[in-house]
Amino acid sequence: MILKQKMMNKVLYALIPIILFAIFLYGWRILMVIFISNIFAFLTEYLFIRKKKFGKVSMAAFVTGTLLALTLPPTIPFWMVAVGSIVAISFGKMVFGGFGMNVFNPAIVGRTFIYISFPNAMTMQWLQPLTKFPAGFAVWQNTSLVTTATPMIEYNNSAKLTELTQLFSGTISGSIGETSAILILLVGIYLVITKTAKWQPMLSLLISFSLFTSIFYGANPLQFIFSGGLMFGTIFMITDPVSMPKNKIAIWIYGLLVGFLTVFIRKFSLFTEGFMFALLLGNIFMPIIEFGLNQMKVKKSG
Amino acid sequence: MANEKKLFRETRVYPIIFMLIITAIFIGILATFYQFSFAKVQKYRKTQLKKMVMGVFEIPTQNIENDFPRYITIRKMEDLIYYEYRQDSILMGYCFPISGSGLWGTIHALLAVTRDFGKIINIEIVDQNETPGLGGRITESWFKDQFKGKILIDDNILNNFMLISENEIAKDNEIKQITGATASSKALVDMIYEDVKKYNLKLRADL
Amino acid sequence: MKKKEIFITSAFTQNSVWRQILGICSALAVTNLMLNSLVMGLGVIFTLALSGFTISLIREYIPKRIRMMVQTLIIASYVIIVDLFLKTFYPEISKSLGPYVGLIITNCIIMGRAEAFAGKNSPVDSVIDGIGAGMGYTLVLLIIASVRELFGFGSLFGIPILGDWWTKWSIMVMAPSAFFMLAILIWIINTPRQKRG
Numbered sequence: 001m002i003l004k005q006k007m008m009n010k011v012l013y014a015l016i017p018i019i020l021f022a023i024f025l026y027g028w029r030i031l032m033v034i035f036i037s038n039i040f041a042f043l044t045e046y047l048f049i050r051k052k053k054f055g056k057v058s059m060a061a062f063v064t065g066t067l068l069a070l071t072l073p074p075t076i077p078f079w080m081v082a083v084g085s086i087v088a089i090s091f092g093k094m095v096f097g098g099f100g101m102n103v104f105n106p107a108i109v110g111r112t113f114i115y116i117s118f119p120n121a122m123t124m125q126w127l128q129p130l131t132k133f134p135a136g137f138a139v140w141q142n143t144s145l146v147t148t149a150t151p152m153i154e155y156n157n158s159a160k161l162t163e164l165t166q167l168f169s170g171t172i173s174g175s176i177g178e179t180s181a182i183l184i185l186l187v188g189i190y191l192v193i194t195k196t197a198k199w200q201p202m203l204s205l206l207i208s209f210s211l212f213t214s215i216f217y218g219a220n221p222l223q224f225i226f227s228g229g230l231m232f233g234t235i236f237m238i239t240d241p242v243s244m245p246k247n248k249i250a251i252w253i254y255g256l257l258v259g260f261l262t263v264f265i266r267k268f269s270l271f272t273e274g275f276m277f278a279l280l281l282g283n284i285f286m287p288i289i290e291f292g293l294n295q296m297k298v299k300k301s302g
Numbered sequence: 303m304a305n306e307k308k309l310f311r312e313t314r315v316y317p318i319i320f321m322l323i324i325t326a327i328f329i330g331i332l333a334t335f336y337q338f339s340f341a342k343v344q345k346y347r348k349t350q351l352k353k354m355v356m357g358v359f360e361i362p363t364q365n366i367e368n369d370f371p372r373y374i375t376i377r378k379m380e381d382l383i384y385y386e387y388r389q390d391s392i393l394m395g396y397c398f399p400i401s402g403s404g405l406w407g408t409i410h411a412l413l414a415v416t417r418d419f420g421k422i423i424n425i426e427i428v429d430q431n432e433t434p435g436l437g438g439r440i441t442e443s444w445f446k447d448q449f450k451g452k453i454l455i456d457d458n459i460l461n462n463f464m465l466i467s468e469n470e471i472a473k474d475n476e477i478k479q480i481t482g483a484t485a486s487s488k489a490l491v492d493m494i495y496e497d498v499k500k501y502n503l504k505l506r507a508d509l
Numbered sequence: 510m511k512k513k514e515i516f517i518t519s520a521f522t523q524n525s526v527w528r529q530i531l532g533i534c535s536a537l538a539v540t541n542l543m544l545n546s547l548v549m550g551l552g553v554i555f556t557l558a559l560s561g562f563t564i565s566l567i568r569e570y571i572p573k574r575i576r577m578m579v580q581t582l583i584i585a586s587y588v589i590i591v592d593l594f595l596k597t598f599y600p601e602i603s604k605s606l607g608p609y610v611g612l613i614i615t616n617c618i619i620m621g622r623a624e625a626f627a628g629k630n631s632p633v634d635s636v637i638d639g640i641g642a643g644m645g646y647t648l649v650l651l652i653i654a655s656v657r658e659l660f661g662f663g664s665l666f667g668i669p670i671l672g673d674w675w676t677k678w679s680i681m682v683m684a685p686s687a688f689f690m691l692a693i694l695i696w697i698i699n700t701p702r703q704k705r706g
Binding site: 311321328332335336338343406433435436 | 571578582586661
Binding site for chain 1: 676678679680681683685689692
């Protein structure tokens with residue numbers, strides 16, 4: 001019933017330390033969020049392909065489910081997780097023809113849907129992470145509610161940047177999986193070494209993000225890179241092999257475009273987080289850019 | 303030319319004449335309708351605007367057609383159309399349109415201030431595209447009413463309001479934001495700041 | 510063709526929206542509230558019926574080469590009448606519908622019916638066809654609007670249905686959800702038909 005995909009397995013393994021750290025920060029409820037997200041991802045995909053001849057649920061559904069869960073705030077109600085997961089798989093993936101055909105990154109589609117639908121739940125309630133062992137391992141849910149204080153939101157409101165050490169260690173409030181920059185970075189290195197994820201989109205995204213941050217904000221881009229969901233997006237989202245272009249040059253353009261758009265949206269719109277929209281916009285333009293590049297190649301060789 | 307006699311409907315002038323006739327008929331019909339509705343539509347628009355301006359200045363009125371010219375003077379400066387509120391020919395305050403970018407589109411509002419720009423009299427949202435139920439709540443009166451009487455310019459320093467959460471108690475320079483719609487709340491506050499900065503000296507120089 | 514048959518064909522079996530995918534621009538734009546959808550639907554029914562009638566009445570005399578111009582002129586006139594009517598008597602509704610009443614002119618359904626039906630059939634049949642197509646369109650609008658208003662505001666025709674416990678889905682009030690809903694509707698209606706072959 002489940003199609004085995006080695007690459008996707010590796011991504012899932014790589015996510016384990018991040019999940020563990022999230023439980024440490026926020027308690028066991030996190031695991032339930034991830035579980036619900038995956039169950040609904042599986043069921044949705046199963047409903048779509050159950051009548052097909054060789055219909056098997058792809059391993060990628062679980063990657064989507066897990067990634068989606070990790071981008072949500074730790075206080076997210078369970079039913080919203082389910083909605084996000086269903087939308088992610090059905091509208092992000094299955095309507096395009098299933099695994100391998102999707103134009104957009106399904107997890108991001110799901111997140112965008114609930115982000116726009118339920119801005120209250122998605123942007124207002126954050127948790128102050130627990131830091132003293134056993135911290136979250138001993139509780140179901142961390143209860144130290146804080147309102148509006150992720151580093152990104154704080155910067156937007158008062159132009160105050162969070163300390164780098166804090167951003168690195170992840171003891172800051174934020175979405176479930178996006179907080180510890182150093183952990184995400186290590187996982188990223190693992191993914192690149194095992195050739196599970198390509199380094200080109202990551203690098204091009206970071207280069208363009210840093211460049212445009214320096215231009216638009218006139219500030220050291222380091223703190224911007226490590227705050228918000230950018231680091232998580234760089235390692236896990238933009239590297240999604242399906243929604244990423246195949247052509248090498250196109251990959252570079254893709255990264256540069258998404259980086260630019262992220263900064264652009266963060267700077268000029270009222271949204272605090274730009275990566276999500278930037279990636280979707282990047283996804284939209286990639287097929288046409290790739291088509292253009294291939295045409296150019298054909299012309300040259302012909 | 304000496305072939306069979308052509309039917310009139312197959313000649314080249316026929317389509318032109320047909321089009322002319324049918325255009326004339328329909329323009330006639332439309333003109334009649336327009337005549338009938340134009341006055342009413344114009345009147346409605348004018349009354350709406352008058353109501354809004356009077357409302358922003360909080361002038362109680364029974365008969366808007368009589369009271370409007372008595373209190374309000376419409377002035378024009380460059381591209382800006384603004385309104386002056388006079389009571390017994392003493393200038394009480396100004397009302398002018400302000401605008402700024404909201405979450406999904408531009409927010410337009412009318413702002414009324416005292417003659418020295420010292421205090422906000424009132425604010426009214428004219429047009430907005432914020433998320434209904436969230437940012438769209440900037441049109442709700444509890445939110446707008448917060449601005450009433452707030453000190454705008456004190457000692458030549460333009461006051462920039464701080465946003466606080468909905469369940470706190472607002473101090474003089476604070477505005478309670480709409481839960482879940484920080485961006486829209488902030489947009490309105492920023493809009494006031496920017497446009498007052500822009501018009502403040504201009505309008506007062508005209509005094 | 511019998512009158513009843515004409516009506517059913519244009520309203521259901523050959524529904525302009527879900528069979529011919531026409532007129533979806535306005536179907537996306539005004540469907541966030543039931544009331545808006547209803548008014549929009551009535552405007553389209555009115556325009557369809559009367560423009561169909563007028564075009565059919567003079568169909569013998571319309572020169573072939575300029576028939577599109579004539580049709581557009583007639584349709585535009587009726588749309589302006591609807592627009593003026595709303596502006597005069599229901600300014601509030603007119604404001605909330607925005608430019609979309611005026612854009613009925615560009616609604617492909619009307620031009621489509623004029624070309625496909627009114628130009629070839631009798632005035633009475635054309636009126637029935639117009640009302641049928643218009644009601645089919647209104648039906649689609651109302652179905653989409655009922656889902657969107659219920660999820661987005663928890664109400665129908667402005668009457669609260671779901672209580673305070675309901676979390677409003679902001680996206681349902683905004684344009685993107687209309688794309689989702691319309692796609693789902695077309696999908697649901699057309700899937701069994703395709704299976705039958």
